[in-house]
Amino acid sequence: MNHDFDVVSAARNWRLDSVTPATPAAVVGELFASDVLTLDELRHRLSKPVFRSLQSTIEGGATLDPAIADTVALAMKTWAMEKGATHYTHWFQPLTGYTAEKHDSFLSPTSEGSAIAQFGGKELIQAEPDASSFPSGGLRATFEARGYTAWDPSSPAFIMRHANGATLxxxxxxxxxxxxxxxxxxxLLRSVEALNKSVLKALDLFGHTESRRVVSTLGAEQEYFLIAEEYYYRRPDLVMSGRTLFGAQPPKGQELEDHYFGAIPDRVLSFMTDAEMQMYALGIPVKTRHNEVAPGQFEIAPIFEHSNVAADHQQLVMQILRNTARKYGLVCLLHEKPFAGVNGSGKHCNWSMGTDIGLNLLEPGDTPHENVQFLFFCAAVIKAVDLHQDLLRVSVASASNDHRLGANEAPPAIISIFLGEELTDIFNRLESGQGGRGAEAGVLGLGVSVLPPLPRHAGDRNRTSPFAFTGNKFEFRAAGSSQSISMPITVLNTIVADAVSTLTEQLQAKLAASQEFDAALAELIRETYVQHKRIVFDGDGYSEAWHQEAERRGLLNLRTALDAIEQLGSDKNVALFEKFNVLSQREVEARQEIMYDIYFKTVNIEGETTEYIAQTQILPAALSYLKDLSAVGVKSRAVEGTTDEVTRVVDDLYDALQILREHNAALGGEEVHQKAHHMRDHVLPAMQAVRQAADKLERIVSEQHWPLPSYRQMLFVK
Structure with missing residues (x-):
């Protein structure tokens, strides 16, 4: 098969019938949040008593007053129909990791044979989708189908547009x-409330009684790949599993480091701009776009917002990226490792805590030495991460993320904290009882008179750390590019709520023992750091020496997703979630079961796809090439040598394929965790053996015979 026509098509055959140019005036003045039912919009559409009641629910966490539901529903319906919406949907996030929606029309027939637009408080507050058809981990059975969706007023309603209309x-x-x-x-909502209660109690001790509510804030970076449609649909592995199960390395990958922050190709930049315009209309505060490290890889990143809204927005970002790419003859790949041999994709979660009066609790003061409140909350994070390494690892555990974690583009599976030179020095001085200043920021001279001196941060960055302090937030870098960020945020909120609660109780005990506040606080911070400083590591997380050092420190190294998932249902973790009413024991067990099930099904699909492609495409292509070689009829060392080499590797492929076929058929047991372990321990190695032989063949079989688009084509033709 000759892919030359695909190359030409992928490079040239993309055109837009019409475009809407992006202008600053439109984005700032008219576009941003234009498809969002904002508080300001509601203020103009509701009476003052109704608006104040709803506002107290959205901003203050008060219980929703059902009496206002009909009034709010009428305003919402009117606004949505003005925006062109004909249908509405309860938009929710089942345990698939994706979003779900069932559309209902606003129109209702009347007895007179006409129709009217109807949408009341009952339809707004509650709907009833089929709960048995979503993953439930045993919480629902097929014959127990009833489930409910319940309106979350803290995340605003929005309009999703399509070619022929719009939906509320x-x-x-x-x-x-x-x-x-x-x-x-x-x-996630429960964890936000747990964090709010714990932190407010701590702030009372610091005299911050004016703060009435605390939330976690988040900005989630999103990495992704783009390839031409022409190639995607010729790759059954990409269509079925989201990643290439075969593919020889091209002569050039990312080794020249020329793609990172390079000039964005026009086709890609047009796609990015289109996607951003849609995101702006939905109130998603996207800020940054650029080429990532691997060829064909890119990134988009927003600024901070309430973590619940950020999680909703992140799901929309993924949906918009996928949908918009198709308009430009591209396909957006969100898999953590769609291509072997080049960097995979992550989703860095920039997490912090803030109050309703604008106080960032992880923002140092003029000097972190003077800001004991900052050090208190920073110490709480250190304690939380050390005590709950397992939960943080579980929160990013998946079969797809296993291909990325620990490689040279992602943090290792060992959870640790990077504090930076200055903050580490501060804690070390507290531990030793020293005062004074440690490392300071200063100015970075560039040695060229026409260039201005740059202010230098007091600490460098560490790209190998899974959990790094970056100035006024912590960056959790282990999350995978395709996953929902809700579970990592839920875990972060809960473990920090636990740590803050414990430290608050300990501080209260010291004060009750007649200790002076500053002395008691300094002693508590020092004790906490001494107890948990094993989790702090500022060095190279990729080095083998760190793996040995981490083991000596007693840190966990949960190398695979299954190693991590096994930890989820431990007594410690169940007790933590139940303590803060985030998850019950039954809900924890259900999630563990679902994670095993998704792992099993993911690898099972990959294993069967590998078998299918190798048997029906790659093996016939290699045999056809052998047949053509034998028909040459010329005595030549080139013909004989090539024939011998292809024959040898084809036999290796055939042998590996038989082993994979056996493991695919076996499944490994009746229980889902047995099946998952069978996938990891037997199917994945068998798949790798098949791939190894197939990738060797790709390098020697004629390109006219090879059935799959190559890495060279997919990664570099834009």
């Missing part, structure tokens, strides 16, 4: 008839 999307939670959470939003 209402963010909702999803729960079973028996009350268990069947989604990712409900535990």
């Amino acid at each position: 999307c209402i963010p909702t939670a999803f729960a079973s008839w028996t009350g268990e959470a069947l989604d990712l939003k409900t535990p």
Whole structure:
């Protein structure tokens, strides 16, 4: 098969019928949040008493007053229809990691044979999707189908547009008839409330009584690949599994480091601009776009917002990227490792805590030495990460992320904290009882008179750290590019709530023992750091020496997703989630079961796809090439040598394929965790053996015979 026509098509055959130019005036003045039912919009559409009641729910966490539901629903329907919406949907996030929606029309027939637009408080507050058809981990059975979606007023309703119209999307939670959470939003909202209660108690001790609410904030970077459609649909592995299960390394990959921050190709830049315009209309505060390290890889990043809204927005970012790419003859790949041999994609979660009066609790003061409140909350994070390394690792565990974690583009599976030179020095001085200043920021001279001196941060960055302090936030870098960020945020909120609660109780005990506040606080921070400083590491997380050092320190090294998932249901973790009403034991066990099931099904699909492609495409292509070689009829060392080499590797492929076929058929047991372990321990190695032989063949079989688009084509033709 000759892919030359595909190359030409991929390079040339993309055109847009019409475009809407992006202008600063339009974005700032008219576009941003134009498809969002904002508080300001509601202020103009609701009476003052109704608006104040709703505002107290959205901003203050007060219980929703059902009496205002009909009034709010009418305003929402009117606004949505003015925006062109004909349908509405309860938009929710089941345990698939994706979003779900069932559309209902605003139109209702009348007895007179006409129709009217109807949407009341009942439809706004609650809907009833089928709960048995989503992952439930045993919380629901096929014959127990009832489940409910419940309106989340803290995340604004929005309009999703398509070529022929628009739909009103209402963010909702999803729960079973028996009350268990069947989604990712409900535990997240519970964890936000847990953090709020714990931190407010701590702030009272610091005299910050004016703060009435604390939330976690988040900005989630998103990495992704783009390839031409022409190639995507000729790769069954990409279509079925999201990653290439075969592919020889091209002569050039990312070794020249020329793609990172390079000039963005016009086709890609047009796609990015289009996607950003849609995101702006939905109120998503995207800020940054650039080429990433690997060829064909890019990144988009927003600024901070409330973590619940950020999680909703992150799901929309992924959806918009996928949908918009198709308009430009491209396909957006969100898999953590779509191409072997080049960097995979992550989703860095920049996490912090803030109050309703604008106080960032992880923002140092004029000097971190003077800001003991900052050090208190920083110490709480250190304690939380050390005590709950396992949960942080679980929160990013998946079969796809296993291909990325620990490689040279992602942090290792060992959880550690990078504090930076100055902050580490401060804690070390507290530990030793020293005062004074340590490392200071200063100015970075560039040695050229026409260039201005640059202010230098007091600490460098560490790209190998899974959890790094970056000035006024912590960056959790282990999250995978395709996953929902709700679970990592839920875990972060919960473990920090626990640590803050414990430190607050310890500080209160010291004060009750007649210790002076500053002395008690300094002693508590020092004790906490001494107890948990094993988790702090500022060196090279990729080095083998760190693996040995981490083991000596007693840190966990949960190398695979299954190693991590096994930790989720431990007594410690169940007790933590139940303590803060984030997840019940039954909900934890259900999530563990679902994670095993998704792992098993993911690798099972990959294994069967590998078998299918190798058997029906690669093996026939190699045999056809052998046949053509034998028909040459020329006595030549080139012909004989090539024939011998292809024959040898084809036999290796055939032998490996038989082993994979056996493991695919075996499945490994009846229980889902047995099947998952069979996939990891037997199917994945068998797949790798098949790939190794196939990739050797790709380097020697004629390109006219090879059935799959190559890495050279997919990564470099834009």
